[in-house]
Amino acid sequence: MPARPVTAGLVEHTAVSLREAIAGGALAPGQRLSEAKLAGELDISRNTLREVFRLLTQEGLLRHEPNRGVAVAVPSMAAILDIYRVRRLIEVPSLAQAWPRHAAVARMGVAVERAHAAAQDRDWRRVGSANMEFHAAIVALADSPRLTGFFTRIAAEMRLAFGLLGSPEDLHAPYVDLNREILARLVAEDQPEAARMLEAYLTMSERKVMSAFARLESD
Amino acid sequence: MPARPVTAGLVEHTAVSLREAIAGGALAPGQRLSEAKLAGELDISRNTLREVFRLLTQEGLLRHEPNRGVAVAVPSMAAILDIYRVRRLIEVPSLAQAWPRHAAVARMGVAVERAHAAAQDRDWRRVGSANMEFHAAIVALADSPRLTGFFTRIAAEMRLAFGLLGSPEDLHAPYVDLNREILARLVAEDQPEAARMLEAYLTMSERKVMSAFARLESD
DNA sequence: GCATATTTGTCCGTATGTATA
């Protein structure tokens, strides 16, 4: 039984599956992943799986310890603080200097509507996803491939943290209307006010995430 | 003759070598890298080399085309514009909000001295390296692991571009004294003026790089 | 503290599909 007939994209395909498994909480933070076992479960070879591990390690979703294999990354307080500092640095100027008729503005609108619909269904995980999409669109306003790629990595780490915290209502719900308001200010060409609101959002969100995290660690 | 006795770090070690080969110009931009051939030359297995390729592709030094292998990335005008936009976004706030007695300030000083010494030797490549180290230290002022990692990736791309342009005197020499002045302003706790000077540097440098690039493409 | 089992790191050989001369 020689090699499988599929010849392309197995690594990328597997990476997508693993990303979802991690962000979705199927793999708990800190859990070690055995090459041999996982390769067997996914029905791919160890060599292929190792390449997937390299990708996800680079993205910050896995951590690699020499001769000890890889484990799902565990978000720390320091990591969350750092992530919000970076988000402030990137998102606020992107929004402040945005052109109000940029294509990404439409993406922001779609995200707002999706968050609204999800909130009516009381599906807070979907609200969280839509919210991240909203912020990804803000970064896209800057038209910088490198910034966009960097934010994608950061967003993956945030999803990991949210998965650890659960996705309770008060972590995502308050921002549905705030996001809509930010978008309205932007299309009204009042970027300074939009940027101020975004900064307020980041401060509030950071505070909530940090306190939820503190509750979690005090077990 | 079974597996080689070395057991750790072969991938990282090889990645370092390849990075230097690329940044140093031993591998020309656009050149395709054959797995089998390179693996033979470096005396490592193809599987190991493929993992190195994943790393460097993620860093932007190589480009990967499905079923066509990897090639050394070729810097484009768009890439250089993007890099300088990102550098402005990251470096200027880092410096503006810096604590003048941060440990990274010492690194800045070392970089200034190294650049000075290299300039007296008229070794413009070494001047360029020291200059990048100076700016890496500026980013380190922000104390953000994610920002530092991101800048490392950007710096690798810049070295690639400089290698393509050659390292002529006028591309690096003017900044030795300017960097020293920026550092002096910072230790004098005049961050606003230091930040202004940094912004002026970035504008000048970007202009020179872009025009050198344009000369290169008009062949 | 030692012998042993497990797991990672690396190698090789080979099959298959895609691209190119």
Place this chain on the structure above:
DNA sequence: CTATACATACGGACAAATATG
């Protein structure tokens, strides 16, 4: 259009490091 080269992926092997009893 055929031949050839090459990238992609598989499986098996073994040495070294780590974990376990």
